[in-house]
Amino acid sequence: MKTLEELKAIRESMQSQLGLRNESSNRTRVVVGMATCGIASGARPVLTTLSDAVQQKGLTDVTVTQTGCIGLCQYEPIVEVMEPGKDKITYIKMTPEKALEVVEQHLVRGQVVTKYTIAETIG
Amino acid sequence: MMTELSLHVLDVANNSIRANANLIEIKIIIHRKADLLKIKISDNGCGMDKEQLSKVEDPFFTTRTTRGVGLGIPFFKQAAISCGGNFKIESLPECGTKVVATFSLSHIDRMPLGDINSTIHTLITLNPTVDFIYYYEFDHRSFQLDTREFRDILGNIPLNTPEVSTYIKEYLKENQREVDDGIQV
Numbered sequence: 130m131k132t133l134e135e136l137k138a139i140r141e142s143m144q145s146q147l148g149l150r151n152e153s154s155n156r157t158r159v160v161v162g163m164a165t166c167g168i169a170s171g172a173r174p175v176l177t178t179l180s181d182a183v184q185q186k187g188l189t190d191v192t193v194t195q196t197g198c199i200g201l202c203q204y205e206p207i208v209e210v211m212e213p214g215k216d217k218i219t220y221i222k223m224t225p226e227k228a229l230e231v232v233e234q235h236l237v238r239g240q241v242v243t244k245y246t247i248a249e250t251i252g
Numbered sequence: 253m254m255t256e257l258s259l260h261v262l263d264v265a266n267n268s269i270r271a272n273a274n275l276i277e278i279k280i281i282i283h284r285k286a287d288l289l290k291i292k293i294s295d296n297g298c299g300m301d302k303e304q305l306s307k308v309e310d311p312f313f314t315t316r317t318t319r320g321v322g323l324g325i326p327f328f329k330q331a332a333i334s335c336g337g338n339f340k341i342e343s344l345p346e347c348g349t350k351v352v353a354t355f356s357l358s359h360i361d362r363m364p365l366g367d368i369n370s371t372i373h374t375l376i377t378l379n380p381t382v383d384f385i386y387y388y389e390f391d392h393r394s395f396q397l398d399t400r401e402f403r404d405i406l407g408n409i410p411l412n413t414p415e416v417s418t419y420i421k422e423y424l425k426e427n428q429r430e431v432d433d434g435i436q437v
Contacts, residue, residue, distance in 0.1 A: 130395070131426040136405050139415050163378075164316075165324040168263050169254050177370055180377070184414045195378050197270070198316060 155213045157191045157236065159183070162207040164198035171224065172206040178225040179208070182232040191236055204247065210235060219247040253327065256366025257291065257355070260328040264293050264351055265375050267324060269382060271297025273348065276375070277385040280368060282437055284391055287357045289337075289365065289437060294350040300343040308341060328353060335359035357437060365437050369424040372397070376420055377412040386424075390432035397423060 161167065161176040180193045201207060204221035208228065211217050218241055220231060227245055234242045243249045254260050261278060268276045273295035281290040300308065307313040311326040328351070329339040336356040343349040355362050372386050376399055386397045397420075399411060409416060 130430055131423045133401065133405060136402060136416070136419060139419055140406050140409055143409055143413065143415060163262070163266060165263050165327070168259050168266075169327075173259060173262060173367075173370060173374060176374060176378075180417075184417070193378075195374075197266075 155190065157213070158209075158211040159191060159193045159236070160196050160209040160211065161193070162197070162199055162205055163195040166198055166202035167205045167207065170205040174225045175206045175208065175223045175228045178228045179232065182229055183236065186232065186237060188232075188236055201247075204251075207247075220245045221247045221250055254331070255363065257289075257331065257363050258366040258368040258371040260324075260331060260353075261291060261293060261368065262371040262374065263324045264328060265295075265371075268293065268295035268297050268349065269379055271295060271299070271349065273297030273382065275383045275385070277387070278372065278375075279387040279389075280365070281389045282357065282365075282391070282432070283389075284357060289355040289357045289362070291353045291355075292350070293352075294348060296348040299345040299347050299349055301345050305341065305343050325351075331355075331363055335362040337362075369421070369428060372424055373417070373421050377417050380410050380412045388428055388431060390435070393431045395427040395431050397427075 159179055161172055161179065163172050163176065176193065176195065183191050183193055199207065201221070206223040208220045208223050208231065209217055210220070210231070218235070220227070220242070223245070227242075231242050231245070234240045254263070265276055265278065276293070276295045279290070279292040281288070281292075308325050309329055311323050325341065332339040332353040332355055336359050337354045338352075340352045341349065368388070372384070376384050383399045383403070384397070385399075388395055402411060402416075402420075406416065411417070411420070
C-alpha cells in the first residue's frame, strides 16, 4: 500500500521551494471543455495528456484547467489557449496526439498549430 | 454516449462542482459474487428542490444557458437501466445531492468501469479548492483517499503541485492494484 509517509516527505522537500513559483498574471491558460459533450467526445484523455506533457516539459508558466460547455458541442473536444496579450486560440476535435503537437509547437515554440484551429477548420 | 462508467462519474461530479459543493464523496463497490457494481456520488452542494429534481432525468432539462439540453443524468440512468441495474437520485436544497447507480456486473450491455483513477485524479487536481473522498471496494477489500487528510499533511502546498499530483496518481494506481489484483471490470 502507498502510504501517507511519502506525502510527508514531499512536503519536507517542497517547503523550501514555496513562493518561487510564478503566480503572476503573465501565465498562459490552457482550457479544456469538460461538460457532458466534451467528456463524451474524449476530453478526459486530452486533458490528462496536456497536464502530463506540461508537467514533463517543466512549463511552469502554463496552467491547464477545465471549463463547462461553451456551446460548440459538435466540435468537442475543444482546447482553448489563452496567452497574455494575444488573441485566444481555439483548437477543435482534439485527440491526445493532436494535444501533444499543440504542447510541442504552440506552448513550447510559440507557433500556433493552424490546421487544428476552429478558424482554419470551419473557416 | 459515454464509453466508460468512469466518464459518467466525471460528468456527474462536475455537476456537484457547479452546485458549489466543497466536499464530494465517490464510492465504487464491486462484488463479483453478488454480481454487483455500485457507484455512489454524493455532495454537499446547493441541492435541488422537488421541481428541479423531477425534471433532472429529462434529457431536455438543464440549468445551463449555452445549450438547451442536459443529457448527463439521463445518459447515466440509461446506462444503468439498460443492463438490469437501478438508478436513484436524491436531493435536498441547501444540503446536497446523492446519485446511486447499480449495475449487474455480468450483463453483456454493461459498460466497462474504465479508467476510474484518471477520473479521480482529474477531479482532484483540477479542483484544488474542493475536497474529495474516494472509496474503492473490490470483493470486500477496499482503500480510501481523503483529500482532507492530504491537505492536513501538506499545509499550504496545493494538491495540484506537480510532485503532489504525481503522488496522487501513484497512490490511486498502487492501492487499487492491491485491492483488486489488477482485475478490470
